[in-house]
Amino acid sequence: MPTSRSVSIVSETTSLLEDAPPSYRSTDDVDATFPESEVDVNPQPLNKFSRQDTYWILAGLWSAVLLGAFDGTVVATLLTPIGSEFNASNQSSYIGTSYLLSVCCFTPLYGRLADILGRKGAMLLALTLFGTGTMLCGLAPSMSFLIFSRAVAGMGGGGVMTVSSITVSDFIPLQQRGLYQGMANILFGLGAGFGGPLGGWVNDTFGWRTAFFMQAPVLAFSFVLVVTKVNIKLPLEIQNQTLADKLQRVDFLGSTTLVAAVGLLLFGISLKTTEEMPWSHPLIYSLLGSSIIFACGFVYVEKNCAPYPVMPLHLMTQRTPLAVSISNLLTSMTAFSMLYNIPLYFSAVRLQSAAKAGLHLLPHSVAISIGSVFAGWIMRRTGKLYTLTLVSSALTIFASVMVCFWRDSTSTFHLWIDLVPQGFGMASFITSTLIAMIAGVYREDMAVATGITYLFRTTGQVLGVSLSGAILQAVLLRRLRLRINGPDADQIIYAIRHTTEIIPNLDPLTRKAAVDSYADALRVVFICQVAVNVCGLLACLPIQESPLPACPPGQRRNQHDSEN
Missing domain, CATH: 1.10.287 (Helix Hairpins)
Structure with missing residues (x-):
C-alpha cells in the first residue's frame, strides 16, 4: 500500500465565482488534501483499442474531417459558375452563408447528442446529414434549392469536427491529444489547400455538379468505418439509461x-x-x-x-473555459476574414486570375499542418500549453501587421510568405486551446465543452466573413464615389463592387480608381484584423497553466511547486 503522504492538487477549473456551488466545482478547484493513493494523477481513458483498431477508427473519423475542409474550399471556388448557370450571381454568397449559419447553429447540439446517441450514433447522424445535403447540391434544379441543400449539409458539417474530436478524446490520453489533434489538422489543411485548385479543375472539365458527386466515395468510406469500428463505451451511468431518460437529457x-x-x-x-x-x-x-x-x-x-443544459453556465463562469471560448471567437474571426479577403486582394488589386489568387493560400495551408503537429509535439514533450498559446496568438498578430504593409512595391517573396505565421499560429492556437478546454472540465462535461469550443469558433468564422465584408463594402463604396464621376458612374461602381473580373477591361483611369479603392478598403479590413487579434491575445491571458494529467506524478508535483 502506498503511504498517505499529502499532496496539493490545483487544476485549471478554478471558478471565477468564489462561492460557486459545490456541485459545480471539482475537488481540484480548491487547495485540498487527499491521500496520495486516492489521487488519480495519471488518469487513463475509459476506452482502449489495439493499434490496428485505433488506426481504422482514426481513418474513419479523419476522412470525414478532410472531406469537410475540402468541401468548404471547393464550394468557394464554384460560386461564380453556379451563379452564372442559375442566372443568380447576386444570391451566390448565400450558398456559403447558409452553410456557415447552419454549422454555427447546430454545432453545440452535437456535444450533448454524443452523450445521448453515443459517439457512433452522433457521428453517423452528422455524416448522413452532410452527405444528404451534398448530394442534393449536385442535383439542385434552382439556386433556392441549392441554398437549402447547403443548409442541410451544414447541419451535419457542424457535427463532423465536433464528434470526431470528442471521440478521439475518449481513447487517447490527454497529453497526447494535442499531437493527435495536430495530425487531424494536417488532413484539414490538406483538404482546404487542395479543395480550391481541384474544384476549379473539375468544374472546367466535368462541370460544377461533379464536384459534389465526387465526395460520395469518401463519405461512404467514412460511414462504413464508423459503423464497424467506432465502438466507444460511455460511462456506466449513461449506458444504463433508457431511451426515454436519454431524451430527457436533450x-x-x-x-x-x-x-x-x-x-x-x-x-x-x-x-x-x-x-x-x-x-x-x-x-x-x-x-x-x-x-x-x-x-x-x-x-x-x-x-x-x-x-441538462446544452451550454452549462457553470462552465462559462470558470476562468479557463471562458478565456478559451472568447479567444477562439476572436481569432476565428480574423482567420476567416484573412482566408476570404486575401484571394480578393490578388484578384482585385494585383489583377491575377482566380486560380493564381487561390494558389497564394497554399503556403498558408501547409503552415496549418505544420503548426498543428508542432503544438501537439510541444504539449506532449513539456506537458504545458500556456506559453505555446500566447506565442501562437502573437504569430497571428505579426502576420496581420505584415499584410497591412502590402503595397505595389512589396516583393513577391513577402506576398507568398507573410501568411505563413497566420496559418502556423492559428493551427497551433486552436490545438492548444482545445486541450486547455478539455483539461479544464469534468469528464462528464467534456463532450459539451468541446461543442461549446466549436460553437464559438464557428460563430467567429461567420462573424469574420460577414463583418469584414460589411467593412470592405462600406469603405469601397466611399472610395469609388470619390474617384469615379460622370453620367455612368453609378453603373460602373455597381459593376466594380459585384465582380472583379471587369476591372482589367476598364479604361486605364477607371481601372486605377478601382484598384486603388479596393486596396484602401482591404487595408482597413487588415488593420481591423490586427485589432481583433490583439484582443484575442488579451482574451487568452487568463488561461491557467497546469501540467497535463499524463505527466509523471513526480513531474506534476515539481511543476506545481515551481509555479507556486
Whole structure:
C-alpha cells in the first residue's frame, strides 16, 4: 500500500465565482488534501483499442474531417459558375452563408447528442446529414434549392469536427491529444489547400455538379468505418439509461433559444452585407433586437429551467473555459476574414486570375499542418500549453501587421510568405486551446465543452466573413464615389463592387480608381484584423497553466511547486 503522504492538487477549473456551488466545482478547484493513493494523477481513458483498431477508427473519423475542409474550399471556388448557370450571381454568397449559419447553429447540439446517441450514433447522424445535403447540391434544379441543400449539409458539417474530436478524446490520453489533434489538422489543411485548385479543375472539365458527386466515395468510406469500428463505451451511468431518460437529457428549449439567438444575429449581419441594407433598416434592427431577446431567454433557460443544459453556465463562469471560448471567437474571426479577403486582394488589386489568387493560400495551408503537429509535439514533450498559446496568438498578430504593409512595391517573396505565421499560429492556437478546454472540465462535461469550443469558433468564422465584408463594402463604396464621376458612374461602381473580373477591361483611369479603392478598403479590413487579434491575445491571458494529467506524478508535483 502506498503511504498517505499529502499532496496539493490545483487544476485549471478554478471558478471565477468564489462561492460557486459545490456541485459545480471539482475537488481540484480548491487547495485540498487527499491521500496520495486516492489521487488519480495519471488518469487513463475509459476506452482502449489495439493499434490496428485505433488506426481504422482514426481513418474513419479523419476522412470525414478532410472531406469537410475540402468541401468548404471547393464550394468557394464554384460560386461564380453556379451563379452564372442559375442566372443568380447576386444570391451566390448565400450558398456559403447558409452553410456557415447552419454549422454555427447546430454545432453545440452535437456535444450533448454524443452523450445521448453515443459517439457512433452522433457521428453517423452528422455524416448522413452532410452527405444528404451534398448530394442534393449536385442535383439542385434552382439556386433556392441549392441554398437549402447547403443548409442541410451544414447541419451535419457542424457535427463532423465536433464528434470526431470528442471521440478521439475518449481513447487517447490527454497529453497526447494535442499531437493527435495536430495530425487531424494536417488532413484539414490538406483538404482546404487542395479543395480550391481541384474544384476549379473539375468544374472546367466535368462541370460544377461533379464536384459534389465526387465526395460520395469518401463519405461512404467514412460511414462504413464508423459503423464497424467506432465502438466507444460511455460511462456506466449513461449506458444504463433508457431511451426515454436519454431524451430527457436533450435541452430542447435551450437549443431552440440558442439557435434562434445565433441564427438571427448572423442572418441580420449577412443581410446587411449581401443586400447592402443600412443598419437603420427595420428588418436589420428587428433581427438584431430579436437576437438579443432570444439570447436573454437562453441564459434564463440554462440557468433556471434546463436539467441538462446544452451550454452549462457553470462552465462559462470558470476562468479557463471562458478565456478559451472568447479567444477562439476572436481569432476565428480574423482567420476567416484573412482566408476570404486575401484571394480578393490578388484578384482585385494585383489583377491575377482566380486560380493564381487561390494558389497564394497554399503556403498558408501547409503552415496549418505544420503548426498543428508542432503544438501537439510541444504539449506532449513539456506537458504545458500556456506559453505555446500566447506565442501562437502573437504569430497571428505579426502576420496581420505584415499584410497591412502590402503595397505595389512589396516583393513577391513577402506576398507568398507573410501568411505563413497566420496559418502556423492559428493551427497551433486552436490545438492548444482545445486541450486547455478539455483539461479544464469534468469528464462528464467534456463532450459539451468541446461543442461549446466549436460553437464559438464557428460563430467567429461567420462573424469574420460577414463583418469584414460589411467593412470592405462600406469603405469601397466611399472610395469609388470619390474617384469615379460622370453620367455612368453609378453603373460602373455597381459593376466594380459585384465582380472583379471587369476591372482589367476598364479604361486605364477607371481601372486605377478601382484598384486603388479596393486596396484602401482591404487595408482597413487588415488593420481591423490586427485589432481583433490583439484582443484575442488579451482574451487568452487568463488561461491557467497546469501540467497535463499524463505527466509523471513526480513531474506534476515539481511543476506545481515551481509555479507556486
